[in-house]
Amino acid sequence: MFDTHVHCGFSSDSSMTLAQAWAQVKDEPKLGMVVTEHWDYEYPGDPKKFIFDRDAYFAEYQKLRRPGKLLLGIEVGMQPHLAAKDDAVPQGYAFDYVLGAVHMMNKEDLYYKKAYQGLTQLQAEELYVKTAIACVDSHKNFDAFAHIDYICRYWPYTGPEGELHLEEHLKLYQQLLGKLVERQIPLEFNTRRLDNQQAIKTMLDIGHCYAGLGGRYCTVGSDAHNKTHVTRRLGLASVLAKECGLVPVYFEARKMYRDRVL
Ligand SMILES: [Zn+2]
């Protein structure tokens, strides 16, 4: 199994070094990982917070790279108005993997309450999925789509309202997932919320929808920001993916590979 979502020293919100993450997988023959450092242009209030020195990244990480085992990637936070800049971030650098993510809505970080001001849960969800569609439409340079349920981590709605509602926005979800399927962009099963039965059901619903539209591949990623979370719940994510009929993959030199375990 390949942990395709790991944040280390070049992500300003991570408390682990690449050496510490590597220590979690290096002696496990069935495990591999790709580091995906954050890159988000125009982060509200602190525009440089999630920007790093790409030359320093490769100078430091290249010597740790191991084909099929430890790979070098980046997570690009997409915003529709930044598409050209976002797509240019990996250019000229030997990234193995570019993970496309939606962290922002109307230029506000989904992490903060301000992003949801004046919105009901259904309105917030509609805006989020429409933003994701606009990001996917406008961005051409990413390999997989990160944490589709990201908004559920932070929005202020709780109980049944705390989950995504596929049935209420089915056309929009089909549009988003259909665009990924068309371009053979795998869907990430992010394990962050998979300690929760409702979240598991959400991911199964989304996975089934994606597969029903013709999607075949997914990635599994822990989104670890500390060493205890590396590879966390990857087994469960793989089981859920299989239940949806999806095959977990990873990327090396921007090419898709099947997990060696399967
Ligand atoms: Zn982070």
Ligand SMILES: [Zn+2]
């Ligand atoms: Zn992310």
